Amino acid sequence: MINVIFFASLREALGTAAIQWPAGAVDIHTLTGQLCAQGEPWASALARHDLLCARNQQLCDRTESVQDGDEIAFFPPVTGG
Amino acid sequence: MINVIFFASLREALGTAAIQWPAGAVDIHTLTGQLCAQGEPWASALARHDLLCARNQQLCDRTESVQDGDEIAFFPPVTGG
Amino acid sequence: MTPLTRIAVQNEDFSLADEYERLQNQAECGAIVSFSGRVRDLATTPLLHMTLEHYPGMTEKALADIVQQARTRWPLGMITVIHRVGKLAVNEQIVLVLVSSAHRQAAFNACEFIMDFLKSRAPFWKKETTTEGTHWVEAKASDEAAVKRW
Amino acid sequence: MTPLTRIAVQNEDFSLADEYERLQNQAECGAIVSFSGRVRDLATTPLLHMTLEHYPGMTEKALADIVQQARTRWPLGMITVIHRVGKLAVNEQIVLVLVSSAHRQAAFNACEFIMDFLKSRAPFWKKETTTEGTHWVEAKASDEAAVKRW
Numbered sequence: 141m142i143n144v145i146f147f148a149s150l151r152e153a154l155g156t157a158a159i160q161w162p163a164g165a166v167d168i169h170t171l172t173g174q175l176c177a178q179g180e181p182w183a184s185a186l187a188r189h190d191l192l193c194a195r196n197q198q199l200c201d202r203t204e205s206v207q208d209g210d211e212i213a214f215f216p217p218v219t220g221g
Numbered sequence: 222m223i224n225v226i227f228f229a230s231l232r233e234a235l236g237t238a239a240i241q242w243p244a245g246a247v248d249i250h251t252l253t254g255q256l257c258a259q260g261e262p263w264a265s266a267l268a269r270h271d272l273l274c275a276r277n278q279q280l281c282d283r284t285e286s287v288q289d290g291d292e293i294a295f296f297p298p299v300t301g302g
Numbered sequence: 303m304t305p306l307t308r309i310a311v312q313n314e315d316f317s318l319a320d321e322y323e324r325l326q327n328q329a330e331c332g333a334i335v336s337f338s339g340r341v342r343d344l345a346t347t348p349l350l351h352m353t354l355e356h357y358p359g360m361t362e363k364a365l366a367d368i369v370q371q372a373r374t375r376w377p378l379g380m381i382t383v384i385h386r387v388g389k390l391a392v393n394e395q396i397v398l399v400l401v402s403s404a405h406r407q408a409a410f411n412a413c414e415f416i417m418d419f420l421k422s423r424a425p426f427w428k429k430e431t432t433t434e435g436t437h438w439v440e441a442k443a444s445d446e447a448a449v450k451r452w
Numbered sequence: 453m454t455p456l457t458r459i460a461v462q463n464e465d466f467s468l469a470d471e472y473e474r475l476q477n478q479a480e481c482g483a484i485v486s487f488s489g490r491v492r493d494l495a496t497t498p499l500l501h502m503t504l505e506h507y508p509g510m511t512e513k514a515l516a517d518i519v520q521q522a523r524t525r526w527p528l529g530m531i532t533v534i535h536r537v538g539k540l541a542v543n544e545q546i547v548l549v550l551v552s553s554a555h556r557q558a559a560f561n562a563c564e565f566i567m568d569f570l571k572s573r574a575p576f577w578k579k580e581t582t583t584e585g586t587h588w589v590e591a592k593a594s595d596e597a598a599v600k601r602w
Contacts, residue, residue: 148355148427149438190441197360199423213357213425217441220354220385220426221339221397221417221556229505229577230588271591278510280573294507294575298591301504301535301576302406302489302547302567319469322488326543332492335485335563338472342482342554393476404492406571407598410564413485417556448557 142171142206147215153185163208168193171206172214190217223252223287228296234266244289249274252287253295271298307381309365311356313388321382321400331379331402335409337417339397341390347432354387354396357425361385368419372401375415376408383416385426418448457531459515461506463538471532471550481529481552485559487567489547491540497582504537504546507575511535518569522551525565526558533566535576568598 142165145158165171176183194213195204206212223246226239246252257264275294276285287293308324310316318338325334343349365383372378379402386396399416403409428439458474460466468488475484493499515533522528529552536546549566553559578589 145357147357147425148429194357194360194425197357197363199364213360215357215425216427216438217446218422218425219428219439219441220356220424221421221445226507228507228575229579275507275510275575278507278513280514294510296507296575297577297588298596299572299575300578300589300591301506301574302571302595317469318472319467322468326490330492330494332490334488334490337556337560338484339556340476340482340484342480344480344554404494406487406489406567407564410487410560410567414557414560417560421556 141208143211144171144175145211145213147213149216150185150188150191150214153181155181163206165206167203167205168195168200168212169202171212172202186214188216191215192217222289224292225252225256226292226294228294230297231266231269231272231295234262236262244287246287248284248286249276249281249293250283252293253283267295269297272296273298306379307366307369308383309362309369310384311358311361311365311387312384313386315386315395316384316398318398318400321384321398324382325380325400325402331404333404333406333409334400334402335413336401337397337399337413338395341392341394341396343392347434349392350431350433351392352390353429353431354385354390355427355429356385356387360425364424365420368416368423371419372412372415376403376412377405378403378408378412381412381416383420385420385424387426415452418445418452421445422449456529457516457519458533459512459519460534461508461511461515461537462534463536465536465545466534466548468548468550471534471548474532475530475550475552480554482554483556483559484550484552485563486551487547487549487563488545491542491544491546493542497584499542500581500583501542502540503579503581504535504540505577505579506535506537510575514574515570518566518573521569522562522565526553526562527555528553528558528562531562531566533570535570535574537576565602568595568602571595572599 142161223242225242382400384398401409401413532550534548551559551563
């Protein structure tokens with residue numbers, strides 16, 4: 141399984157902070173497609189082109205590969221400091 | 222009269238912190254020449270090409286004009302901070 | 303021995319004085335630059351408070367990574383990065399970055415570098431509560447541009 | 453009303469904490485950058501102490517002028533510049549520059565600008581006393597170069 145987590149406005153739009161998702165997607169791009177295929181609110185919320193993602197707590201591109209046991213996070217642009 | 226003052230290593234080289242000098246020099250360049258004409262240690266100490274000068278507590282060039290009652294300062298490059 | 307890097311993500315307020323005191327030990331590092339950021343009320347509708355969310359675990363790693371990048375670029379002594387999370391009132395302190403170095407420009411550059419990358423790469427999100435409701439703060443293009451300078 | 457600019461040339465030590473506290477009032481200025489410099493012992497012969505000479509009267513004017521130049525370049529809130537003179541031991545604080553602004557980059561730039569110009573334009577001179585005698589510190593070409601950047 142993959143632990144998929146969401147933060148800030150994305151978490152609120154999805155109404156969930158984390159889901160367990162079956163392993164199988166080769167990369168984050170594919171995983172995003174699988175999540176969007178669930179319909180709304182997933183398709184709209186994950187369509188934001190400025191969303192960032194991280195694999196195992198490290199910022200990465202959508203081309204980053206995904207493996208069983210990974211923690212994949214999606215979140216809007218950060219606004220700390 | 223002009224109040225001419227010296228700081229730091231220049232003050233030590235001249236052995237004096239301040240002198241009263243008759244007005245008459247048109248600019249600081251001329252004044253410097255008059256001071257150097259006193260011989261040593263003036264000629265050598267004031268020959269340092271990196272010496273800075275100030276007229277009435279404002280940094281200036283040697284071309285700055287001099288008037289009766291002015292305070293003219295000579296000093297080495299500053300090293301504060 | 304005092305560790306060279308101190309990173310903290312916390313609810314509690316911090317004291318610049320205490321953190322500065324900690325950096326005083328290193329005789330060879332004569333230059334200390336600090337940045338501190340506080341909650342501002344610049345909106346047209348009065349700000350009641352701000353809530354800072356973060357990504358526990360990743361936040362500390364991201365900050366440590368940014369500090370490490372700074373250390374590869376400049377000769378630095380001690381570095382402290384503290385970022386608060388949770389509910390913060392107007393005028394409360396949010397973030398502190400302290401950098402010591404033997405060289406003034408290195409300390410300035412590193413402190414600004416850390417702040418620039420913290421703003422665009424560390425997983426924190428601000429939500430503002432005004433008299434008219436709550437909203438997430440939008441990221442600024444100028445912050446992304448600031449990162450591109452380095 | 454708290455004055456926007458505070459300039460002090462003094463024998464006594466200063467407290468970053470106290471000066472920082474003074475800048476906390478301005479709600480619109482969320483960014484505060486500070487620089488502090490201390491006496492370093494980097495020489496090959498051990499430094500016993502340092503003596504700072506200055507040009508009373510001109511020093512304060514030169515610092516006020518530098519602060520004024522910074523204010524024409526960036527939108528700034530409160531600014532504090534404190535420089536010590538007289539005899540200072542190794543590790544003692546020499547100089548403090550604190551700048552507040554609504555903008556992070558403005559605060560960083562102004563603090564660095566003030567330090568660069570203070571180093572090359574304000575009439576202070578350092579004399580070091582080591583175990584082998586006393587000597588005046590030489591000005592560094594890098595400090596003059598730092599001023600040319602602006």
